[in-house]
Amino acid sequence: MSREATERKESESDTFLLSAIVDSSEDAIISKDLDGIITSWNKSAERLFGYTAEEATGKTVAELLIPDNRQNEEPDILARLRRGERVEHFETVRRRKDGLLLEISLTISPVKDADGRIVGASKIARDISERKRAERAIQSLNAQLTADLAAMTRIQQISIRMMQAGDFPQLLEEILGVACEITQADMGSIQLAENGVPKIAAQRGFGLPFLESFGTIPSAEGPWGMAMQQSERIIVEDVASSPVFAGTPALAEMLGSGALALQSTPLITRGGSALGVLSTYYKVRHRPADRDLRLLDILARLTADLIERKRAEALLARSRETFFELVERAPFGIYVVDANFRIMQMNAGSQNQAFRNVRPIVGHDFGEAMHILWPSEIAEEIITVFRHTLETGEPYFSPRFTKPRKDVPAVESYEWELHRMVLPDGEYGVICYYFDSTELRNAEAALKSANQDLEQFAFSASHDLQEPLRTIKIYSELLAKRHGDALDSEGKKFMDYLCSGATRMETLIRDLLAYSQLSRFEKTGDCADAKKAIEGALSNLATTISETGAKVNLGPLPFVAMGATHLQQLFQNLISNAIKYRSLDRAPVVCITAKRQSGHWVFSITDNGIGIDPEYQETIFGLFKRLHTTDEYAGTGIGLALCRRIVERYGGRIWVESEPGQGSSFRFTLPV
Numbered sequence: 112m113s114r115e116a117t118e119r120k121e122s123e124s125d126t127f128l129l130s131a132i133v134d135s136s137e138d139a140i141i142s143k144d145l146d147g148i149i150t151s152w153n154k155s156a157e158r159l160f161g162y163t164a165e166e167a168t169g170k171t172v173a174e175l176l177i178p179d180n181r182q183n184e185e186p187d188i189l190a191r192l193r194r195g196e197r198v199e200h201f202e203t204v205r206r207r208k209d210g211l212l213l214e215i216s217l218t219i220s221p222v223k224d225a226d227g228r229i230v231g232a233s234k235i236a237r238d239i240s241e242r243k244r245a246e247r248a249i250q251s252l253n254a255q256l257t258a259d260l261a262a263m264t265r266i267q268q269i270s271i272r273m274m275q276a277g278d279f280p281q282l283l284e285e286i287l288g289v290a291c292e293i294t295q296a297d298m299g300s301i302q303l304a305e306n307g308v309p310k311i312a313a314q315r316g317f318g319l320p321f322l323e324s325f326g327t328i329p330s331a332e333g334p335w336g337m338a339m340q341q342s343e344r345i346i347v348e349d350v351a352s353s354p355v356f357a358g359t360p361a362l363a364e365m366l367g368s369g370a371l372a373l374q375s376t377p378l379i380t381r382g383g384s385a386l387g388v389l390s391t392y393y394k395v396r397h398r399p400a401d402r403d404l405r406l407l408d409i410l411a412r413l414t415a416d417l418i419e420r421k422r423a424e425a426l427l428a429r430s431r432e433t434f435f436e437l438v439e440r441a442p443f444g445i446y447v448v449d450a451n452f453r454i455m456q457m458n459a460g461s462q463n464q465a466f467r468n469v470r471p472i473v474g475h476d477f478g479e480a481m482h483i484l485w486p487s488e489i490a491e492e493i494i495t496v497f498r499h500t501l502e503t504g505e506p507y508f509s510p511r512f513t514k515p516r517k518d519v520p521a522v523e524s525y526e527w528e529l530h531r532m533v534l535p536d537g538e539y540g541v542i543c544y545y546f547d548s549t550e551l552r553n554a555e556a557a558l559k560s561a562n563q564d565l566e567q568f569a570f571s572a573s574h575d576l577q578e579p580l581r582t583i584k585i586y587s588e589l590l591a592k593r594h595g596d597a598l599d600s601e602g603k604k605f606m607d608y609l610c611s612g613a614t615r616m617e618t619l620i621r622d623l624l625a626y627s628q629l630s631r632f633e634k635t636g637d638c639a640d641a642k643k644a645i646e647g648a649l650s651n652l653a654t655t656i657s658e659t660g661a662k663v664n665l666g667p668l669p670f671v672a673m674g675a676t677h678l679q680q681l682f683q684n685l686i687s688n689a690i691k692y693r694s695l696d697r698a699p700v701v702c703i704t705a706k707r708q709s710g711h712w713v714f715s716i717t718d719n720g721i722g723i724d725p726e727y728q729e730t731i732f733g734l735f736k737r738l739h740t741t742d743e744y745a746g747t748g749i750g751l752a753l754c755r756r757i758v759e760r761y762g763g764r765i766w767v768e769s770e771p772g773q774g775s776s777f778r779f780t781l782p783v
């Protein structure tokens with residue numbers, strides 16, 4: 112083969128190899144001349160742009176591939192090629208045969224002939240639609256994340272603001288500002304329910320006319336009331352056509368204010384009650400994105416929390432005020448001494464009482480104040496009891512401190528009660544309640560001495576009366592016996608009156624003496640058997656029992672810390688009353704029981720007698736208090752007064768439970 116032929120052969124095989132490489136490339140490879148006319152078009156170019164090589168070659172790139180709005184690119188590219196420049200990774204858009212636009216990256220290199228002249232260009236086009244889509248997705252995701260982050264930061268800032276004490280309306284304005292900002296709303300409002308009606312608490316972007324007329328919109332009307340009542344968000348994408356506004360005066364108001372769309376999110380507490388609504392308004396027809404709604408939910412929750420907290424704070428502040436008022440107006444002194452013995456707080460009552468002679472200074476040393484107010488040994492005693500309570504936590508009741516009064520010949524006395532308490536700084540302090548009991552104590556002392564005199568008088572009188580009475584009784588009886596026959600019938604009647612009067616007086620004096628003796632006896636610590644005491648009483652009452660056919664039933668009975676005579680006196684009075692005040696239509700039945708109840712014995716003497724009207728159930732325990740005349744029932748009215756005195760002397764209590772006609776139950780307690 113000639114050299115030429117060999118060279119031709121070699122060149123042909125090179126061209127073939129090259130075209131095979133070009134065809135197998137993933138990228139579209141196109142060559143064109145300097146006029147932009149396509150001279151070659153590989154397989155990938157066919158796949159990418161949809162034109163076959165035959166269809167493409169001979170056409171210009173501009174007419175075949177370049178969309179109208181990018182026609183200016185080609186002259187520029189050709190000019191650069193002519194200058195021998197390479198165009199690298201030029202990202203642009205080209206049109207496929209089927210009209211679809213493709214995003215591609217172009218790399219265009221000038222092609223030179225054997226003499227080095229630029230004769231055309233080779234162009235590699237790569238479909239970057241996928242990459243661009245991914246890039247755009249990332250960009251939008253980024254933008255979304257940035258916006259979310261910004262929104263969350265704002266929400267976090269506002270939630271921190273909410274934690275700090277702040278002006279409530281101002282905070283609501285700020286929340287609304289954030290809501291409008293993160294949802295790109297044009298206007299906003301927060302309405303809070305007042306008696307079930309949503310009232311504007313904060314607003315943004317509305318004019319005065321709307322605000323004035325807003326208050327007149329019935330609560331059930333519009334999205335605000337609906338959101339609150341249903342506890343659900345209401346979204347109105349188009350105010351004009353929404354059934355929410357159809358036929359309501361609110362429609363004109365909304366359109367007048369320029370709001371074409373809105374959403375209202377209810378402010379629901381953690382307990383589930385709707386406090387109001389958070390609304391955002393848009394000047395275009397609009398539906399907030401899900402993301403915006405989620406952010407609004409967070410804001411609504413924060414707002415509901417804030418409102419609840421503010422309301423709780425207001426309630427607390429009010430109750431604190433009430434509490435202070437109570438303490439301040441208390442008719443006695445209250446003050447607090449801290450661990451360092453400084454007077455911490457003091458109510459007005461304190462200043463009217465013991466501290467009236469010193470300038471009441473909060474922060475003043477308590478010990479010093481006491482030394483100014485009291486003789487020093489009492490001051491020391493007071494300080495000691497305060498210290499004791501502070502150190503041990505034991506309360507201190509009714510220690511009474513007295514001192515001679517300067518102006519009157521009486522003593523000045525104060526009564527105190529101390530308790531340990533924890534102060535706001537976590538340390539212990541002592542709270543002291545005290546009152547000036549001077550007048551009370553002086554009156555008490557006067558009463559006591561008057562009572563003593565009276566009792567002494569009653570005792571002496573009844574004691575001394577016994578003697579002459581006995582003489583009257585004996586001689587009237589003798590008179591009746593020896594000279595009775597000499598008297599006419601009227602004389603005999605007078606004689607009878609004399610005798611029975613003397614007997615009645617004897618009983619009265621005996622009872623009165625027993626009563627007044629009770630104030631003089633000293634408790635001995637004796638123990639008495641209740642059963643024996645009752646048996647003694649029953650034996651004294653034997654005649655009455657047999658005459659009336661009374662039955663007395665006894666339950667198990669204890670020993671009690673009491674003098675036996677007193678116990679028998681007590682039972683005898685109660686049993687004799689139970690029989691005396693019997694019902695006429697049945698034989699008397701008396702039941703006596705005792706049961707142990709919280710550190711006491713409770714005795715019951717129950718009868719089936721005439722019973723006692725509730726109105727008199729307390730009165731009958733008074734001295735000489737009777738519900739019947741002596742003709743109906745004999746008696747002095749001293750029996751129950753005596754019982755009360757005995758029981759109270761031994762630290763117990765006596766009362767009656769009764770229903771008229773149904774019998775009575777007298778109960779008394781005695782310490783175990």
Ligand code: ADP
Binds near residue numbers: 736
């Ligand atoms: P009195 O000497 O009149 O019995 P008391 O002090 O013992 O005086 O009783 C006062 C009043 O209480 C009696 O007058 C009687 O009206 C009423 N009373 C006392 N015990 C009973 C009872 N068991 N049932 C009904 N009434 C009673």
